[in-house]
Amino acid sequence: MKVLVIYYKQDAVVSTLRLGGLIKYLPEFGWEPIILTNKPSPELNKFKVITVPYDDxxxxxxxxxxxxxxxxxxxxxxxxxxxxxxxxxxxxxQKYWYEPALAVVEDLLENEDIDAVISSFPPVTPHLIAKSIHENYGIPWIADLRDLWTQYGYYVYKLFPPRLYRERRLEKNTLSQADYLTIVSEPLAEKLRKIHKDSSIRIIPNGFDPEIVNQGHPLTKKFSIIYAGGLWSGRRDPRILFEAIKQLKLENKIDLNDFEINFFGPDEDRYWIQNFIKGYGLEEIVNFQGLIPRDEVIKKEWGSQLLLLLLWDNPDEKGVVPGKIFEYLAAKRPILVIGYVGGVVDDLLKQTHTGISLNNVNEIKRELLKAYSEFKCSGMVSYNGVYEEIEKYNHKEMTKKFVDVLNRVLKN
Structure with a gap:
């Protein structure tokens, strides 16, 4: 069986790992992926890839x-x-990618029997291409949403009715044609059902590659905390962490010489952090490293004492599951989540025993002090992740769920 996977590779690499993992493990379940994308990737070299370059x-x-x-x-x-x-x-x-990409697909369909199509959002254009294929050729279509579309918490046109109304209508007209919608969490599926009442929706969480897992990487000699990702103009806000460290320092409960906090992300975040970091007296321990290759970031995560994940402290974050959390699961190091508490990420940490979610300064102080005390006693922060629960979130398990949906749409 052959499935055409349409996804647009953007610079935020973690967001496209879902599709990379799906493509990698589909053959183990009897499906041959053919990929339509905009950028070649070394990890796709063993598959049939149709690259339609585009400057977005x-x-x-x-x-x-x-x-x-x-x-x-x-x-x-x-x-x-x-x-x-x-x-x-x-x-x-990416709207001008639509016509050249669709033309290439039409040529492909003259020579290949495609049994199903999976398109990935964001951006929007892959869904529009898949919709055209579905309508013109009758090929079953699964529309995968890594995030919500117009209901997305960070949707920039939320307060601009002319764009919101027009795009909401496009969303309804597009996704209503798909045989199945897949999305990453139950809270997001709940929201999706409100505007796609008649659609078949399946929850398929993200995951990590079981072949890229920490096997005992040496830990740093310092009490290191790492954050890898964007800050979204401060919506994912580390200041409450800085305040907790500042207070512990003033209370003489920690030695800042033991600490090292490393941020890896886009340059605009560097300037945002620099605007206030001196006010906490932490400029000597907070380092902004910029963007580095993903394989290097992963090794930094494996060697860190604590992994920091920042969430927007807003109810819109309830169903959001950043791809980074799965990379952290594979790192086998304790995770400290700061931001919204009570959402899917919180549930995941409790299920896997890999960390804790907090949004209160005193609670963060207690957790830091506990971890720091362990570090001072043994040179490392203990890790208590439950292997059997963590393995439920690897890419093979994720692919099994997609294959189940593929088999269902074929039967219909």
């Missing part, structure tokens, strides 16, 4: 007046830029 740098498409607008630019220019993007980058910056 939307800055190049902006009028010259709007290209160099920064956060401190004139408010009127920022409004003009936002409005321009709302209308001219609809439904996404």
């Amino acid at each position: 740098d939307y800055i190049k498409r902006l009028p010259k007046l709007l290209r160099n607008i920064k956060n401190n630019s004139n408010i009127l220019l920022k409004i003009i830029k936002f409005t321009w993007m709302a209308f001219f980058l609809y439904p996404d910056a």
Whole structure:
């Protein structure tokens, strides 16, 4: 059986690991993946890959007046830029990938018998391509959503009705045609059902590659905390952690010379952190390392005493399960989540015994002090993850769930 997998590879590598893991393990379940994407990837070399290159740098498409607008630019220019993007980058910056990608697929279908299509969102365009294939050729279609579409907590046009109304209508018209919708968590599925009442929806969590797991990497000599990912303009906010460390220092309960906090992420986050870090007196222990290759980040995670995951402290985060949490599961190091408590991430940590979710300064202080005391006594923070529970979230288990959906759509 052959399945066409359509996904658009963006710079946020973790977000596309779901599709990479699916593609890697599909053959073990009797499915041959054929991949339509925009960028070649070494991990896909053993598969049939159709690459349709595309430059999605939307800055190049902006009028010259709007290209160099920064956060401190004139408010009127920022409004003009936002409005321009709302209308001219609809439904996404990849919209001009649609026609050349679809043309290549039509050529493919003359030579290949494709039994099913899986498209991945975000961005929107892969779903639009899959919808056309489904309508024109009658091939069963699974629309996978790594995040919600117009219900997404970070959806930038939430307060801009002209764009929201138009895109919500597109979402309904598009996803209503899919045979199945797949999404990463039950709370997100609940939201999805509110606007896709007649759709068949299956929850398929993300996962980690069982071949990329910490086998005993040496730990750092310092009490190291690592965060790898974006801060989303401060919505994922480390300041409560900094406040907890500052207070422990003032109470003479910790020695800052033992500490090392490393952030790996985009440069805009560096400037955001630098604006306030001195106020906590932590500039000597907080290091911003920028973006480095993923395999290097993984080794840093494996060697860290604590893994930090930041969530937006907002109910919209309840069903959000960042791909990073699964990478952390494979690191086999204790996880400290700061932000929204009571969501899917919290449940996952409790199920796997891999960490704790907190959003209160005093609770964070207690947890840090407990971990720090272990570190001072033994040179390491203990790890108590339950192997059997963690293994439920590897990419093979994830692929099994996709295969079940594939088999269902074929029967229908």
